[in-house]
Amino acid sequence: MKVLVTGGAGFIGSHIVDALLDSHYEVVVVDNLVTGHIKNIHPSVRFYQLDVRRDLDDLFGKEKPDYVIHQAGQVSVSQSLIDPLYDCEENIIGTLSILQACVRHHVKKMVFASTAAIYGNPVYLPVDEGHPLHPISFYGLTKWHAEKCIQLFSEAHQLDYTILRYANVYGPRQDARGEAGAIAIFIEKVIKGERPVLFGDGKQTRDFVYVKDVARANVAALTNGNQEILNVGTGQESSLEEVIGQLGEISGKNIQPILSPERAGDIRSSVLNNERLQLKLNRFPFYSLKDGLVETVKFYEQEFLTGLRG
Template sequence: MKVLVTGGAGFIGLHCVRKFLEENLEVVIVDNLSSSSQACIPDEVIFYNISMETPDLKMIFAKEQPDYVVHLAAQISVKKSLEDPLRDCLSNINGTLNVLQNCIHFHIKKIIFASSAAVYGEPGYLPIDEAHPQNPLSFYALSKQTAEKYIQLFSDHFDLDYCILRFSNVYGPGQNAHGEAGVISIFLNQLLQQKNPILFGGEQTRDFIYVQDVANAVSLALHAKKNGTFNISTNSETKIIELLDQLQHALNSSNSPVHRPLREGDIIHSRLDNTLAMKELNWKANHSLKQGLLETIRFSTKANAR
């Protein structure tokens, strides 16, 4: 059984790849290394350095003949999507369409797609279930929503099996603290460098999901005889100011935060209902926020000491 993982050299991708290797699956990574490094890719993995929207992707499918595709590659910066909507579209919409066309041409058994809580926009109710109305507030969110629609239509017209996974706020070891990174890795980076963390607002809440739980969800979705869209989350809320307090306590840091106003466009509260994934995929989040933060801190502390 061979799995082609787009974006497999990235933060979530590498955790998924390691999970697949533990299951003795053959893995092929396709990644343009825009936010990752080839040095992190396991030796036993076949690697191609290309972007998803290029015609060269067809040659890789032809050569490798994968059974399944896990499509994680994306332009993930909300800020960059607003600055350059065309680049965002080429990567997230055209890239996904190119992957889908190759899936049909080469008879892929199933595609797993990484989507985002961002497709929902400002919540009308909490927790947000999969039937919640969608109102993307950025071009990034719109591109994810559009990619979802393409996948569903490809399934309808060409009988392609799929699972769409809408992740809440993913964090964990290996997340990049630069650019459009998660708030946990940003805070950790600031605290480990003895800087005063910058706190935008603080009362807003987020649903933080540990990356290994995400990798488990991807694996279960790959093997499940199910088509559908699923929230992957903890179904819980944590205030950003409380998150920072937990990190400071764990690191014994006394660096006071620099308070800034809430950024324009920031959603105030976010919490995804994970009931459907638990029922249909037999999945659950095994890591509490405390456990996940401790694992992330251990990794970041070692990396910072190098």
């Protein structure tokens, strides 16, 4: 079976590619390399440097994928507020382009990367899939619209789908310069002997889910969870203060973060209910926060040493 992964050179997409190869799928990657990196592309996959907003009929006609995992998109909340038109083009127009190609070329199923940002400020915790949707950024809004486009295509053309709403994903290959990479930013600071910055009192909570678990969920969704919307999170709340403490234990350093004023618009607490995910995708254990951090720290330490040698 052949799977086309859009955004397969990116942080999450490249881990999905690895998980697919481990499960013996044939993989094709499409990425425009705006945020993805050539070094993330596995040497055994066929790679096309293309923008998903363009006509993809030639590519789909040539490769004839059985499944599509659609990871490509604009993922920065702050950037979406600065340039909502670009956000709309990447997350809505890009998704429509993929959907049309899927229908024309008889793709069996699309798995879509959505986000917990569509929920906005939680009304209750943990947030389940029935929680009211009230996005407070154009990023969350465009992902919500993309979800509705997928559902309409499914009704009109019998295209199967699974929509996965990600919590706060972290792990190796995450860009420490990106807004969404809080853990990557913390680790980079610690490795360089610098003090990480905490906005607010550090007691804000998030559901930090390890990227390999997200990748496994995507692979499982190819053959499970048909026409479902599923939260991808651990169901565990962790504070930023706790993350800093665990990084201190792992690195053996006494980390004293710099406290800065809380940023306007930041959500105070967030955690996703993952019971439906476990039911529909066949229950599997998640990495603990500590185990995921250990692997992530090792990756960035190696990257830092490689950079010094280079």
